[in-house]
Amino acid sequence: MKNSVSLERRNFTIGAALGLGAVVTGISGVSDLFASIDKFDKEKGAFSIAPNIWLEIRKDNTILITIPRSELGQGVRTSLSMITAEELDADWDKILPVNAEGDSKYGNQSTGGSTSIRVFWETMRTAGAQVRLMLVAAAAKHWGVPANKLRTENSYVYESQSNRKISYGELIEKVADIPIPDIKSIKLKSPEEFKIIGKTKWHIDNPDIVTGKAVYSSDFKLQGMKYAVVIRSPHIGGKLKSFDDLDARKINGFIGAYSIPEGVAVVANSTYNAFKCADKIKTEWIDGPIMNVGSDIISNELSSLLDEMPDLPANTVKSFEHIYEVPLLAHATMEPMNSFANFKDGKCEIFTMTQNPQTARSAAAKALGIGEENVKVNVLLSGGGFGRGHRNDFVAMAALISKLSGYPVKLTYSKEDDIKNDFYRPMSVHKVKTGIDKNGAVTGWIHKVASQGTVKATDPQYDLPGIKNLDVAKNYGIPTGSWRAVNNTQVYFVNESAIDELAILANVDPFDFRLNITKDTRLRRVLETVAEKSEWTRKLPKNSGRGIASFAGYGAYSAHVVEVTLSKAGELKVDRIVAVLDCGIAINPGNIEAQFMGAAMDALATALKSEITVKNGRIMQSGFHDFEWLTIKEAPKLEFFVIPSNESPGGIGEVGFPAVSPALCNAIYNACGVRVRKLPIKHTSLKVM
Amino acid sequence: MRLNINSKYYEINSESDTPLLWVLRDELGLTGAKYGCGIGFCGTCAVLIDGKARRSCITPIGELSGKNMIITIEGLSENGLHKLQKAWLEIGVSQCGYCQPGQIITAVELLNENPNPSESEINDKMSGNICRCGTYNKIRQAIQIAAKE
Ligand code: FES
Ligand code: FES
Numbered sequence: 001m002k003n004s005v006s007l008e009r010r011n012f013t014i015g016a017a018l019g020l021g022a023v024v025t026g027i028s029g030v031s032d033l034f035a036s037i038d039k040f041d042k043e044k045g046a047f048s049i050a051p052n053i054w055l056e057i058r059k060d061n062t063i064l065i066t067i068p069r070s071e072l073g074q075g076v077r078t079s080l081s082m083i084t085a086e087e088l089d090a091d092w093d094k095i096l097p098v099n100a101e102g103d104s105k106y107g108n109q110s111t112g113g114s115t116s117i118r119v120f121w122e123t124m125r126t127a128g129a130q131v132r133l134m135l136v137a138a139a140a141k142h143w144g145v146p147a148n149k150l151r152t153e154n155s156y157v158y159e160s161q162s163n164r165k166i167s168y169g170e171l172i173e174k175v176a177d178i179p180i181p182d183i184k185s186i187k188l189k190s191p192e193e194f195k196i197i198g199k200t201k202w203h204i205d206n207p208d209i210v211t212g213k214a215v216y217s218s219d220f221k222l223q224g225m226k227y228a229v230v231i232r233s234p235h236i237g238g239k240l241k242s243f244d245d246l247d248a249r250k251i252n253g254f255i256g257a258y259s260i261p262e263g264v265a266v267v268a269n270s271t272y273n274a275f276k277c278a279d280k281i282k283t284e285w286i287d288g289p290i291m292n293v294g295s296d297i298i299s300n301e302l303s304s305l306l307d308e309m310p311d312l313p314a315n316t317v318k319s320f321e322h323i324y325e326v327p328l329l330a331h332a333t334m335e336p337m338n339s340f341a342n343f344k345d346g347k348c349e350i351f352t353m354t355q356n357p358q359t360a361r362s363a364a365a366k367a368l369g370i371g372e373e374n375v376k377v378n379v380l381l382s383g384g385g386f387g388r389g390h391r392n393d394f395v396a397m398a399a400l401i402s403k404l405s406g407y408p409v410k411l412t413y414s415k416e417d418d419i420k421n422d423f424y425r426p427m428s429v430h431k432v433k434t435g436i437d438k439n440g441a442v443t444g445w446i447h448k449v450a451s452q453g454t455v456k457a458t459d460p461q462y463d464l465p466g467i468k469n470l471d472v473a474k475n476y477g478i479p480t481g482s483w484r485a486v487n488n489t490q491v492y493f494v495n496e497s498a499i500d501e502l503a504i505l506a507n508v509d510p511f512d513f514r515l516n517i518t519k520d521t522r523l524r525r526v527l528e529t530v531a532e533k534s535e536w537t538r539k540l541p542k543n544s545g546r547g548i549a550s551f552a553g554y555g556a557y558s559a560h561v562v563e564v565t566l567s568k569a570g571e572l573k574v575d576r577i578v579a580v581l582d583c584g585i586a587i588n589p590g591n592i593e594a595q596f597m598g599a600a601m602d603a604l605a606t607a608l609k610s611e612i613t614v615k616n617g618r619i620m621q622s623g624f625h626d627f628e629w630l631t632i633k634e635a636p637k638l639e640f641f642v643i644p645s646n647e648s649p650g651g652i653g654e655v656g657f658p659a660v661s662p663a664l665c666n667a668i669y670n671a672c673g674v675r676v677r678k679l680p681i682k683h684t685s686l687k688v689m
Numbered sequence: 690m691r692l693n694i695n696s697k698y699y700e701i702n703s704e705s706d707t708p709l710l711w712v713l714r715d716e717l718g719l720t721g722a723k724y725g726c727g728i729g730f731c732g733t734c735a736v737l738i739d740g741k742a743r744r745s746c747i748t749p750i751g752e753l754s755g756k757n758m759i760i761t762i763e764g765l766s767e768n769g770l771h772k773l774q775k776a777w778l779e780i781g782v783s784q785c786g787y788c789q790p791g792q793i794i795t796a797v798e799l800l801n802e803n804p805n806p807s808e809s810e811i812n813d814k815m816s817g818n819i820c821r822c823g824t825y826n827k828i829r830q831a832i833q834i835a836a837k838e
Contacts (some may be wrong), residue, residue, distance in 0.1 A: 073785025091718065202781025209786035210777045211769040212721020212762035216787060219720035227715065253703065268718050270703065271724070272711035334725055334733060334787040334821040383787025384821050415726045590781060594824070598784055600824025624819050625730050631816040635825035 037681065049172040051134055052179070053082060053105060056098075061155050061169035065089050065124075067097045068106040069116040070355050071205070072385030073598075074653045075591040076116045078122055078204045082587060083117070086196040087128030087188060090168075091155035097204060102357025102377035111355040112390060112482060114651025120310070121649055125188050133181045138174040139166055141540035150223040151664035158416040185221055191585060191646045200590030205381065215378040217353035218338045218412060225340070226255055226407040229274040229414060230397065232263040232421055233283060235617040237288035237477050238262060241662060247280040258404040259279055262393070262421075265401045271412050280687025285523045291617040298476060298614070299325060302429040302450035305472040308448055309433045313466060316443040318434025318505055324494045325678040329425035329483055330627055335383025336418040341398035342408035348399050353382035355389030367396035368403055375399075386602075387482035391423050416622040423481025424612055428455040428490050432498040440506040442517065448472065448492065454480055454485060460495045461552040462517040464578030478614065484602060485654035488553060489661075493607075495680065496549035496662030501675065511536050511548050512664060523552055526559040526580045532686050533562035533641055534578040541565070545689050554651030556583040560600075562663040566672050570686040574604060574664065578639045581655065584647035592652050593640045600638050605630045607661035609680045692754040694719065695787040696762025698755065705751030710734045712750055713761060721762035721790045725819070733816030736761045742798035742838050762790035765797065774799060776835040784822035793817050796832050 029177060043510065048064075050056040056064040065084045071077045077097040087604055100106045108119060132152055138158035140147040141597075145163065151158050155168045205584040209213035233239065235357035243264045245257040253273035258265045264281060268274035302321060312319055345529045348368055354360040365372040382389060398411040413421070428451035437443050444466030447457035453473035460467070483489065504515035511531050527550055530536075540546060543566045550559040563576040579596050586592055609628045613620045621627040665676040668686060694717070694826075696771045703712045704705050713719040713736070725733030728729050729747040734765050737760040740755070753759070765771045769778070773793050783789045792815065799806055799814040806814070820828065 071785075073783070073787075200781070202778065203786070205786065206778055206783050207769055209789055210774040210793060211763075211765075212790050214786060215720075216723070218724060219714075221718060221720075270707070270711055270715040272703070272707050272715070275727075330746055332821060334731070334785065334819070335723065338723075348780075382785065384785045412724070415728070555830045589783070594781065594784060594827070597826060598823035601825070623726050623730060625726075625727065626730070629819055629821065630823070630825070630829060631819065632825040633812045633816045635823070635829075637826060638741060 032554065038176050043379035047503065049174060051131045052127050054124060055088070055131050056397050057131070057168050057172055059169045059172060061167045062094050063088070063097055063155065063168070064098045064104070065098045065206055066100050068100045068109050068120065070111040070353070070357070070379050070382060070385065071099070072111065072355065072382045072389070072390065072624055073590060074271055074595060075203050078591065079117060079588045080120055080199055081204060082196045082201060083121060084124045084128040086194060086526070087125045087302030087543050088132045089152040089154070090128070092196060092201070094155060096600060099379040100357070101379070102361040103360060109356055109358050111385065112387060114654045117262065117649045118555055118651060126183060126186055129186045129188055130181055130183070130635060133186065134175050134178045135168050135171050137178045137538040138171045142166065142171070142174055143300040153166070162315050165646060169638060197585065197587050198589065201588055214384040216335055217340070217351065217381070218335055218385050220340045220351040220380055220410065222340070222342065222408050223326065224408060224506040226267050226269060226405065227271045227274045227279050228267045228398070228401045228405070228409045229271070229410040230260070230263055230265050230411065230417060231278050231283055232417065233285045233288060235285065235288035236290055236614070236619065240287040241284040241286050243284070243318070244282040251277050251280060254306060255407070256405050258401065260400055260404070262397060265397070265404065267401065267405045267407065267409060268660055275414065276634055288617050293476055293617055294615045295327065295613040299429060301474060305450040305474065306429060306431040306448050309431060309448060310468060312435050312446070313446040315437045319433065320501060320505060321431060321433040322498065322501065322677055324430040324432070324497060326428055326490045327607055327613065327679065328427045328478065329610060330419050330422045330612050330621065330626055331386045331388035331483060332380070332419060332624065332629065333384035333386060333388055335509065336413045336415050337388065337394040338410060338412040339394045339398035340408070340410045341395070341402040343399060343402040344367060346370060348376070348402070350377045350395055351380055352377065353380060353389055353393050354392055354395055355385050355387070356392070356447065359390070360392040360395040363396040365524055367400045370409035370549070386484045387486070388422065392482055419622050420619045423479045425483030425489060426451050426454050426480040430457070430490070430494040434498060436502065436506050440508065444468070446470070450474070452476060452478060453658065454481060455490055458487065458491050460499060461520070461523060461550065462499070462514065463519060464517060484599070485657040488551070488654065489606070492549070492551055492658035493661045493665070496659060497665055497677065500547065500662070500666040500669065514548070514550065520552070522557045522582050523550060525598065526550060526557045526582050527642065529641060530559040530561050530578055530580040533580065533639065534560065534563070534576070543671060545667045545669070545671025547663045547668070547670055549657060549663040549666060551659040555648070556581065556652065556654050556655045558655050558659055560663040562660065562667045564664065564667045564671050566686055566688050568687060568688055572668065572681070572686055574636045577636055577660070579656065580641045580643065582645060583650040583655065584641040585649045586642050587649055589642060595652050596640050596656035597638045599653070600660050601630055601635060603657045603660030604664065607664050607679055607681055609682045690750065692750065692753060693755050693757065693758060695761060696760045701750060703780055706749050708746050709748045709750055709753065709759070710745035711735065713745060719761050719763055723790060726786065727803040729811060731788070732790040732795060733788050735794040737794055737797060740798070740801055742795045761836070762794060765793070771797070772838045773831065776831040776838070779834060780827055780831055782824050782827040782831050784824055788818065789822045792820065792828055796835070800836060801831065806832065812827070
């Protein structure tokens with residue numbers, strides 16, 4: 001993915017060019033901030049220069065880097081800054097990442113699909129290199145020496161001979177006269193020259209996070225702002241018939257209750273008072289369309305759609321046909337969805353936790369019936385994302401509530417509201433039919449999936465003959481959306497479990513079996529490395545087992561080995577997870593490991609116990625107490641290894657997830673001979689032989 | 690009523706049934722304690738009240754008075770130099786970071802009671818604090834680093 005985003009020169013701004021950086025780093029009150037900058041500016045003259053849309057250099061040598069993607073904890077503010085600072089030879093300690101507002105000039109701002117580094121790798125490097133060349137040219141002109149006698153380091157230009165130096169900040173006025181170098185003339189560093197890339201930097205916001213200064217979406221405040229919450233139908237797809245706010249009006253701080261498409265919006269002078277008022281509002285609802293439907297019914301109906309399967313080739317001598325199933329999952333971000341909106345004089349400004357400020361912008365514009373050009377979306381830190389922030393329901397709703405109430409408002413979903421009104425990871429039922437010939441070679445692979453329509457079977461990452469991927473749908477109207485690793489959470493559980501079952505059918509070790517069916521060198525290397533690091537052939541104690549699985553996607557490869565032990569009572573303990581990743585150039589190794597750790601925890605939680613269920617048309621869970629997540633007690637250690645590589649960087653965030661649940665279920669089979677084909681595992685009774 | 694928060698007295702206007710969390714966040718603009726569940730289950734809202742980690746989302750201010758010493762993450766140290774904050778920075782515990790103020794506050798109580806906790810004592814104390822990003826291994830490690838200081 002090359003320069004997918006423009007590097008066109010933006011107007012040189014000498015003067016107060018201030019992004020959101022200051023808000024993000026926790027200075028209170030946006031308006032105060034602008035006032036102080038204005039004053040500063042009048043007294044001191046030139047303040048900063050922005051040679052392209054990605055970089056701004058301030059007189060005090062602070063460097064602002066535009067971050068086009070949303071920070072959800074994956075570390076994008078840090079890693080994109082590293083990439084840019086590397087080519088700019090910038091002083092890391094004076095970097096200030098500034099979140100871009102939603103605007104197509106920044107290219108694709110959808111934070112998903114593990115694409116942030118892949119899409120912006122070339123662009124941000126080039127942006128840094130371009131500005132570095134301009135600074136060098138400005139210094140050369142200033143000193144009257146040829147540019148090739150100069151070098152750059154830590155945001156200074158040095159003249160090697162005289163030991164003269166000048167900071168980037170001191171050059172800002174001089175840079176204004178320098179023509180923008182042609183992108184073609186820019187030579188980027190080769191990996192051996194990297195000083196920043198490849199060395200761990202912890203999140204740039206960490207000092208603010210541990211002192212409580214970091215500004216998350218829910219922390220945003222504007223003087224005079226009011227607080228909103230929403231009341232929704234208890235049933236999926238139910239509509240508001242009527243509401244009565246007589247009792248709510250008696251509560252101090254009540255401002256108003258408004259009918260909105262989702263139900264009733266309640267506005268008060270604090271979040272707590274808004275919750276309190278909402279409790280007092282009586283509502284009547286028109287039933288949703290699936291009042292008689294529950295998870296068990298959906299499961300049975302979807303399974304029955306899989307009855308007919310094509311035949312395997314005639315040379316098949318041994319085969320199986322098995323059904324696998326995964327449930328609905330909520331995103332359950334730590335920070336429930338929320339958004340600030342201020343609609344005034346036909347324009348609207350948003351501060352929020354979206355994963356895509358461009359679609360947030362159009363969602364707000366649509367809700368308000370105004371043009372997108374009248375909406376500005378600013379992105380704040382998000383307490384997790386996992387795909388939830390691709391839906392901008394909370395942004396559109398906040399915008400509408402601001403319009404209806406006439407106040408700037410911050411809308412907060414209660415945890416219960418958040419869990420019950422998510423866009424869930426879809427539930428799906430799968431059937432795999434596969435077999436081997438008389439020599440043990442795979443003859444065919446048929447994978448048919450039934451879901452509400454969005455889940456698709458995809459090819460296993462191995463070289464198999466006769467692959468058929470089929471899908472059938474029945475739509476119940478349960479809202480679904482993208483959830484970390486999307487389709488791969490289901491499909492890899494199924495594919496990598498069924499591959500294991502094939503290995504057992506062929507009576508071949510599951511690791512050897514996988515190697516036998518792939519020529520892909522990168523895939524082979526992660527498999528071989530994980531086997532070596534986990535000592536695959538080491539003898540395990542009785543009632544223990546190990547399982548392996550791999551993943552290829554998002555421009556990267558990974559493999560996991562999980563080891564488990566079952567107690568006499570059939571209690572499962574995950575003893576060990578070993579993960580190997582080949583992601584090409586590893587930009588920020590420590591953070592990559594942290595993301596793999598997090599992905600493993602997600603995958604374990606959802607394999608072991610988390611699920612969303614439906615009963616009589618209602619979502620049955622409402623928080624972490626019943627949509628269970630792992631606690632620190634259940635968190636195994638992760639042994640993590642990265643394959644050194646100079647390939648272009650691949651994705652990370654989603655790569656660490658898909659192989660974990662199949663490796664775990666394969667380990668359970670290895671330990672006790674019980675094959676888990678339905679997640680979460682808590683539904684399967686695990687007996688020790 | 691008056692509350693003593695981070696060694697400063699604040700005149701509070703919210704009604705007495707209001708949980709401390711919302712007084713801190715909405716009335717006083719101290720947003721370090723986070724809303725994660727509102728029912729005392731997740732720990733993101735933890736603050737120290739007289740040295741004990743308490744869930745501010747289920748602590749109505751009517752139960753408190755000016756005599757209680759309330760410490761939020763903002764007041765834990767000047768410049769983030771508490772040994773737990775330093776350990777958190779040293780090994781980069783945070784992913785999204787949203788749960789971390791609550792984790793740190795809970796760890797403060799742990800080290801107050803038990804300056805040298807074993808791994809399982811850490812697990813016991815910290816198991817009521819959820820981290821959706823799965824930073825548990827690093828939380829454990831950071832507490833061990835801080836305990837050694
Ligand atoms: S918000 Fe208080 S425990 Fe979750
Ligand atoms: S770091 Fe995100 S919830 Fe803990």
